[in-house]
Amino acid sequence: MTQTTDTKSTTGRETEFVQLLNDNKARIMRLCKAYTASREDREDLFQEIAVQLWKALPTYRGEAQISTWLYRIALNVALRFSYDTKRRKPTSERISWIEETTSHPEDDHTRERIEQLQRCIAALPEVDRSVMVLYLEECSYKEISEITGLTETNVGVKISRIKDKLLGCMRKDEGGAV
Amino acid sequence: MQNSDAPGSKEIQDLQQLWQESTTNESFTIKERAMMTHINKEISNFNLLFGTGQWGQIILDSSLFCIFTLELLEAIWHNKPDKIAFRLAFMLTALSFLVFHGTVKFKMRTFNHNTSREYLQMQLMRVKQEINFREKTTPLLSPVIFGLLILGFWNDLPLWSIILLVILFISLQIANFSKKLISKELYPLRDKLQSALQQLNEH
Numbered sequence A: 001m002t003q004t005t006d007t008k009s010t011t012g013r014e015t016e017f018v019q020l021l022n023d024n025k026a027r028i029m030r031l032c033k034a035y036t037a038s039r040e041d042r043e044d045l046f047q048e049i050a051v052q053l054w055k056a057l058p059t060y061r062g063e064a065q066i067s068t069w070l071y072r073i074a075l076n077v078a079l080r081f082s083y084d085t086k087r088r089k090p091t092s093e094r095i096s097w098i099e100e101t102t103s104h105p106e107d108d109h110t111r112e113r114i115e116q117l118q119r120c121i122a123a124l125p126e127v128d129r130s131v132m133v134l135y136l137e138e139c140s141y142k143e144i145s146e147i148t149g150l151t152e153t154n155v156g157v158k159i160s161r162i163k164d165k166l167l168g169c170m171r172k173d174e175g176g177a178v
Numbered sequence B: 001m002q003n004s005d006a007p008g009s010k011e012i013q014d015l016q017q018l019w020q021e022s023t024t025n026e027s028f029t030i031k032e033r034a035m036m037t038h039i040n041k042e043i044s045n046f047n048l049l050f051g052t053g054q055w056g057q058i059i060l061d062s063s064l065f066c067i068f069t070l071e072l073l074e075a076i077w078h079n080k081p082d083k084i085a086f087r088l089a090f091m092l093t094a095l096s097f098l099v100f101h102g103t104v105k106f107k108m109r110t111f112n113h114n115t116s117r118e119y120l121q122m123q124l125m126r127v128k129q130e131i132n133f134r135e136k137t138t139p140l141l142s143p144v145i146f147g148l149l150i151l152g153f154w155n156d157l158p159l160w161s162i163i164l165l166v167i168l169f170i171s172l173q174i175a176n177f178s179k180k181l182i183s184k185e186l187y188p189l190r191d192k193l194q195s196a197l198q199q200l201n202e203h
Helices: A002-035 A039-059 A066-087 A108-122 A126-136 A141-148 A152-177 B009-021 B032-049 B055-077 B081-108 B116-153 B158-202
Strands: A098-102 B026-030
Touching (some): A002 A039, A002 A108, A002 B158, A039 A066, A039 B158, A066 A126, A066 A141, A108 A126, A108 B009, A126 A152, A141 A152, A152 B009, B032 B158, B055 B081, B081 B116
Antiparallel strands (some): A098 B026
């Protein structure tokens, strides 16, 4: 009887998780791109975030928005991953479970600008990067504050400063490219 | 909400749009073969360390069970009460391992090994059973065994007392080691298998 209940709840959790991952796959992948340099690392990070989301799903009580909860977990994993990547020795064995099929935008200029934006974001310090990624994901200041633990005022100040830095970097890159 | 009147907001909105577009044309598919290769490496390691539900383990436990049953019968036949407790303890240990591995083996037969999903589900079941056994059964079994050992050897020669202490010491070390095994080997493997299954379900 208990086993039947367990099986049912596990199946329910699986469905919920698959739905969550499907709905937020692109968001998670964008975040992974901001914190990794190689495709292998990106796949590893995506995998790690998926594992942590699966583990944390039973603790989600609906107090925060699902996106806030997801970003909080994903960002924590990404920051820890980024820290570990800097410290760990290179290994030959990699988990490579997700195949990323990219068909670049038709427009070369758009592709170049996306790459440029990713470069500029990668150049930001980690906390600034977290804030900026969330801002680009169109999270409100309140959500960013809830996810990062910074005050809303602090988020506002930071975003204003990082925006300038990011736009400066984009202009500089554009200038360099020309 | 975000302030769209701030200077440079048009540029920022463009960047937001660009950022969203960065994954628009990407799709993800599971590299099933790569995943299975990786999982199989981990499973080989798991088999080497634990051998949960494998024939080798069942044969070993059956042999031990037979040996200790014969030893126990011999002690009962020759009426050696001091030996009975010791042999009974070891017979029960062998039996518990035999029942555990036998049950897992029986459950493994219900899975279809030819599909990735069922194969992963089977491996996940083995890992979960091993975790349960180490977390729940072993801590209950160890004190009983030690109690019986002490009772069985209470009146023996001092040499046996020394051996008993050595056994106790080694057992504690093994218990300590197995805790690390759970956190370092079993939990990560369980999570990987669950995650792999999720990804298979998703696609």
